[in-house]
Amino acid sequence: MIYLVIVMTVIMIVGSIAILFQKTLRKAALISGIVSLMAAGFFVLMKAYDVAITEASIGAMLTTALYFFSIKRIEEIEKTGESETRDEGK
């Protein structure tokens, strides 16, 4: 058990350092999802099953999805040079 925990710890720490020094945002977001998934594994080891489910569904999946959506959106803006300002409904 303790070796499993050590391996997971190392993966998490290396992963989170990699996020900071990763050049591509997409890869960084993906690694962040993996780190969250590992955290969910840790919660299972710590007998926190509710937290593990929540972390896996919200922390790992939905947050990563949001990162991908917004990176996509930023790329679209970059490509088309969209810079229209809105004026309605201040």
Next chain:
Amino acid sequence: MKYVPILLILPLVSAFLAPALGIVNKKFGRFFNPILYGLGIFFGILLFINEYPESHLIVIGGWRPPFGINLYISPLSYIGIIGIYLLAFFIHIADIENPRSSYYNLLFALFVFSSLGVVLTGDIFNLFIFLEIGSVAVIALSSAVSERAGTRAAVKYMVPSNLVAMFMLIGIALLYSSLGTLNIAHITASQSLNGAIALVIGLSIFTSLFFEAELFPFNTWVPDVYKGSASTFSAALSGIGGLASALVLGRLFLTMMGPESSFKLASNQLSSILYIVATASILIGEFSALKERDVKKVLAFSSVGQMGLVALAFATRNPLAVSAGIILLVNHSFAKPLLMIVAGFFVKTTNETRWDDMRGVARQYPMMGVLFIIAALSLMGMPFFMGFWGKIELVKSLLDGGVLAWVGLGAILISVIVEGAYFVRMSHAFFEQPTEDIKIAKMGKMSIIIPICVLVTVIIILGIFPSIMQGFANHISSDLLNSNGYINNIIQSVSSAGVEL
């Protein structure tokens, strides 16, 4: 008394209705929200008349305090509730002519809700969530009007707010692991913490409060947010946010970390830290304001300085000084929104942001100019205004303190001069004969005049009859400094709780 939670959740009614009714009416909340705030004022005054200055415990969910969550009604909460609802009502009225969407009104209502909750709650994790609600609402609202400046302000607010929120959560986690409880009264009543650990926990909880209260190491967001957001929202942030965050700083610093509490071994160090932070905030805020030319940024920096004064008063732990701090706080939270609204109006009419480009604007709107000067005088601490009574009391009680108190005293004296300098220069510029023709747009102003007149009336009445406010402030300061009374009111029978204290 059991119906007090209704008072708290009034803004939520509008907020929860907004998504569906926003489809029907794009500006839902424009007239509905002020009605709710008005109801809040009415219930608050009713509560005040019937119960002041009694303290009450309100249980939520039917579980008694160390286990369930509780609200706590104390002299502090009466002032907090009425003040917040009053400011929310009049700031909303001042904003009513601008076309705000339903979601703007929703977020504003949630901001008011979070400020109320911060003042009322008696549970530290609950407090953390309330602070988070407030900061999410502020992030969204600060980039509501302007695209560029607002978004930049939102980034400047967002990053440190997340950082300090997590620090506070770490503090709460350590507190729970060493005391086994989350209730503020129960924490206060627990066995003493180790000095070094108490210092670490105290600092990590402080970061969040310093951030909300615009104090020194975390005040980088203040000028940008005040400049980038709508002037009415800046008014709300300085008035409502300042009032709530300073009151909760008082509750946590004076009651939970007091010399009779579980933080007693670190209480003196925490005091020194608050002294240093407060002094630095005063000096940095006032000198930056002196150097600044952008009118809204000047007011923002002045806000930092004023909150520093309040924090300095709390740092002394002296009943007289604390009550002076409460007076200064109330003065700030009524005068600064007024200045903000007037400044926003001037910016709108002249289409300039720097005050030296606004020469002569007050000749067009003399009433606005006069009200601006009255509020500025009160902030500066001119005799026969509210700020004067607060500052004079504070100076008197600082004379008895140690070295740090004397340094703070020096900072106050410097700040009075500096504050006078820039407010006089600004007022002079507003009333000066314009050298060249400036374009001043004529615009309707009734909806702005009424709220600021009310605010100025409050300032003048409380300034002419200082004993009213001094009475309230004395009640509040004795409530804040009385850790044992707080514990007894919340955990009536400590021993029957059965948990080791």
Next chain:
Amino acid sequence: MRANKNYVIFNIAVLILMLVATLYIYKAFNSKAPGRRIMSVPIEKRVSYRYITKSVLNPTERRVVFGETGYEDGSANLVTSIVVNYRAFDTLLEVIILFTATAGVLFLMRGRKRTGYSEASLIVKTGIPIINLFVAVTGIVIILQGHLTPGGGFPGGAVVASGFFLSFLAYKYKANKTVFLILETIGGLGIIIVGLLGLFLKLSFLENFMPLGPIGGFFSSGIVLILYILIGIKVSSEISNIGIAFVSHDEKEGL
């Protein structure tokens, strides 16, 4: 990100400062001075021991036995009993913070139009409805069983919403937020009404006013089930709205 020299120096300076701070905190945790220290309270002395034995109102030595009645709270899942009963106000605020975030996202993304779009493959398009069926059923089960097994309104709502996320990926989504907005309002007002019913029928806001059943039964938890269903509705519609705001191609209405 151009790594200029000042930036590297800044990074190293921050690293050194943080190491010093960490060292200080480590020393603080290990100081032998008198007073309570980290982890100095065993679980039996924490407030949560009363949640474990369900004895907040009447301190007893009775332990919680599966299938028996007569406890002050009926959830078999002790985390659920804390989240939705003992500290239900926290959960109301948790819902509100998600609500605030949703409102903020919709407010800041108003009037925006997405420009790019790439077609999804046929396999994805046919596969996703089938997957969505399972996802929705799983989510609903997680919500309904929140007081018996791990799960509840938040993860369940998130799972239901993830089904919507999947369909955003597959189809060019012409958003119709109306349904979600109405569901959001129903969920929010429902929670407040349940809370106020507790206030009027019993003594305090969010108090349980429903009968409790045996530990482990489906109808055992009083208002927990109702609250979790409402939370599930609200959370799933809110998260779906956030998703729509990020991917939608049709953002005409300026909310």
Next chain:
Amino acid sequence: MTLQHLFFINAAALIFIGVFGIITRKNIIKILLAINILETGVNLLLVAIGWRAGSFAPIVTRVHSDIVNFVDPLPQAMVLTAIVIAFGTTAVGLVVAINYFRTHNSLETTSFSGGSVKYDEDEVVS
């Protein structure tokens, strides 16, 4: 070294990396990712505080009935809240990042990048 020490070390390392990232990164999305790391670390810390060796998950079942030997459920409840808060702040932060990119054509904050982004100072916001 016990298992609990490992849990604490992991949490502390993530907190350290998160704070370092928030202070030093310049790209807003990187900062948001660093915030997520920090939040994961704090969540791990909270759950580790409630954990003890040899205890069961806090769910009363037919097997685990009539015992008090559960892990502490209160930190778990707090972590549930914290995860949802993290999701909310991340969503708002990402929208702010998109808006920032739209208006500044860059994701870099100007703290240390030497003025790659030009601000027009005379913006009028009333």
